[in-house]
Amino acid sequence: MASEPQGGLTEYITHHLHHFKPVQISEKDFWSVHIDSLTVSLALGVVFCLWFWSKARKATSGVPSKGQAFVEIVLEFVDGQVKDVFHGDRSFLAPLALTVFVWVFLMNAMDLLPVDLLPLITHKVGIGHFRSVPTADLNLTFAMSLTVFLLVIFYSFKAKGFGGYMHELFTAPFGSHPLLWIPNFLLNLVELLSKPVSLSMRLFGNMYAGELVFMLIAGLFSAGSWLLFGMGVIGYTVWGIFHILIIGIQAFIFMVLTIVYISMAHDHH
Amino acid sequence: MEFNATLIGEMIAFAILIWFCVHFIWPHISKAIEERQIKIAEGLNAAERAHAELKDADNKVAAEIKQARQQAAEIIDRAQQQANQILEKARTDAVVEINRQKAAAQDDIASMAQRAREELRERVGALAVQGASKIVQREIDPAAHKVLLDQLAAEI
Numbered sequence: 001m002a003s004e005p006q007g008g009l010t011e012y013i014t015h016h017l018h019h020f021k022p023v024q025i026s027e028k029d030f031w032s033v034h035i036d037s038l039t040v041s042l043a044l045g046v047v048f049c050l051w052f053w054s055k056a057r058k059a060t061s062g063v064p065s066k067g068q069a070f071v072e073i074v075l076e077f078v079d080g081q082v083k084d085v086f087h088g089d090r091s092f093l094a095p096l097a098l099t100v101f102v103w104v105f106l107m108n109a110m111d112l113l114p115v116d117l118l119p120l121i122t123h124k125v126g127i128g129h130f131r132s133v134p135t136a137d138l139n140l141t142f143a144m145s146l147t148v149f150l151l152v153i154f155y156s157f158k159a160k161g162f163g164g165y166m167h168e169l170f171t172a173p174f175g176s177h178p179l180l181w182i183p184n185f186l187l188n189l190v191e192l193l194s195k196p197v198s199l200s201m202r203l204f205g206n207m208y209a210g211e212l213v214f215m216l217i218a219g220l221f222s223a224g225s226w227l228l229f230g231m232g233v234i235g236y237t238v239w240g241i242f243h244i245l246i247i248g249i250q251a252f253i254f255m256v257l258t259i260v261y262i263s264m265a266h267d268h269h
Numbered sequence: 270m271e272f273n274a275t276l277i278g279e280m281i282a283f284a285i286l287i288w289f290c291v292h293f294i295w296p297h298i299s300k301a302i303e304e305r306q307i308k309i310a311e312g313l314n315a316a317e318r319a320h321a322e323l324k325d326a327d328n329k330v331a332a333e334i335k336q337a338r339q340q341a342a343e344i345i346d347r348a349q350q351q352a353n354q355i356l357e358k359a360r361t362d363a364v365v366e367i368n369r370q371k372a373a374a375q376d377d378i379a380s381m382a383q384r385a386r387e388e389l390r391e392r393v394g395a396l397a398v399q400g401a402s403k404i405v406q407r408e409i410d411p412a413a414h415k416v417l418l419d420q421l422a423a424e425i
Contacts, residue, residue: 021273034275041279045286049294056297061304068301075298095295099286134279139272143279147287 009219016115016215018129019137020122034137036122041134044106052102074102081256086263093262096151100144101255107135108207108247112240115214135250136207141200148258149196155265168268195261199254206250210243390422397421 019034055071064072078098082090110118110133118132134140156165169188170181217239220232398418 030273032273033278034273037275038278038282042282045282049286049289052290052294052298056294059297059301061301061308064301064305068298072298072302075295076302079299091295092291094299095290096287098295099283099290103283103286137275139275140279142272143276144283146276147280147283 009216012219013212013215015129016119016131019131020127020129034131034139036130036132037134037137037140040110040118040132041103041107041140044110044134045103048099048102048106052098074098078255082259085256085259086266088263088266093259096262097255097259100148100258101251104135104144104203104254105247105251107133107140108251110134111136111207111210111214111243111247115211115218131211133207133211135203136211138200138204141204142196144203144254145196145200148199148261149192152192152195152261152265155262159266160268164268195257199257199261203250203254206246210239210246213239214243394418394422 020036021032021034052071055068058065059068075098078101079090079094082094082097086093113132115132119130122130131137160168170176170185172184173187174180174184214236217232217235220228220235223229223232398414
């Protein structure tokens with residue numbers, strides 16, 4: 001129990017679900033930020049950039065170092081995924097997919113830190129609330145999916161032109177009869193809007209649920225019985241191992257769907 | 270759950286990360302990979318070529334060894350023939366030399382025998398004169414009896 005030892009499990013969990021938000025004027029205030037999500041995600045973004053950049057800077061076409069080989073494996077894996085789906089110039093989409101995959105993976109991996117570790121550290125410097133998994137914050141998952149959404153819109157216009165895209169929005173999939181324009185458009189609108197929502201909600205839901213399960217299991221540690229403590233240790237281990245799979249899968253799904261959505265924007269109907 | 274400015278901050282962060290990856294990470298690494306692919310392809314080609322060349326060289330070497338062996342055999346044959354000829358020639362030379370030596374020796378023997386005979390004849394003539402003079406107790410003039418003495422020597 002990091003900060004409020006007098007509370008029960010419910011309080012422990014609700015406490016952990018609070019973001020670190022130093023400037024909050026009211027509950028409805030938009031212009032306040034989750035410093036914890038921002039800090040962790042930016043730190044991991046910098047880790048990703050420095051890590052891959054340091055390998056890219058020294059990249060040799062001769063015999064690669066082990067670090068370079070690892071980075072190349074990740075790169076080839078992502079490039080292969082993009083190549084399977086998208087048949088065009090990959091010079092933007094492939095690095096985008098790489099960024100998505102590695103960044104989301106790193107942020108998801110924060111779930112594997114003990115739930116109380118970062119809050120305990122930040123508590124020492126006077127920050128009461130700290131959530132260490134940025135992907136369990138809707139703001140981050142929606143930020144990513146909305147960026148992807150904007151890219152989808154951008155590439156739709158770029159690939160089909162304004163007229164072509166409008167034509168497609170109003171005439172596909174039912175037909176080009178004027179009476180069908182409105183149903184066509186409504187359907188396309190739903191389809192378009194469902195993409196960022198499903199993309200972000202899927203990642204958020206998985207990570208949020210994972211974090212919550214970790215908290216529930218962590219609650220067993222202080223339940224006051226050695227039996228429950230032992231169950232907590234076992235449960236935490238099992239869920240942690242299972243979660244390794246989830247963080248990879250979710251990062252992979254987010255990447256693949258990003259590729260699919262953007263390559264769909266290039267397709268003509 | 271509420272939305273706030275974090276959303277905008279994260280969108281900017283995400284955009285910066287994408288930009289960084291597009292410009293500073295992806296091109297360098299994929300360039301290295303592509304260059305290595307080319308290098309590997311070249312290496313494989315070179316290996317194949319070297320293999321073919323090695324095969325050619327092996328064939329050439331085998332052919333040359335065969336030729337050399339043939340030449341060596343010819344040389345040996347010729348050398349043997351030459352040796353036989355030389356031997357034959359030496360043998361005939363030797364026979365001729367032997368015959369020649371033999372003839373010379375026989376001539377020598379014949380002439381020596383002739384000389385010995387002549388000497389003997391003269392010595393016999395002298396002895397006969399000496400003996401005769403002893404018998405007749407006086408000097409016999411060899412010049413006076415030369416005809417008689419020669420007759421005697423011829424008879425001996």
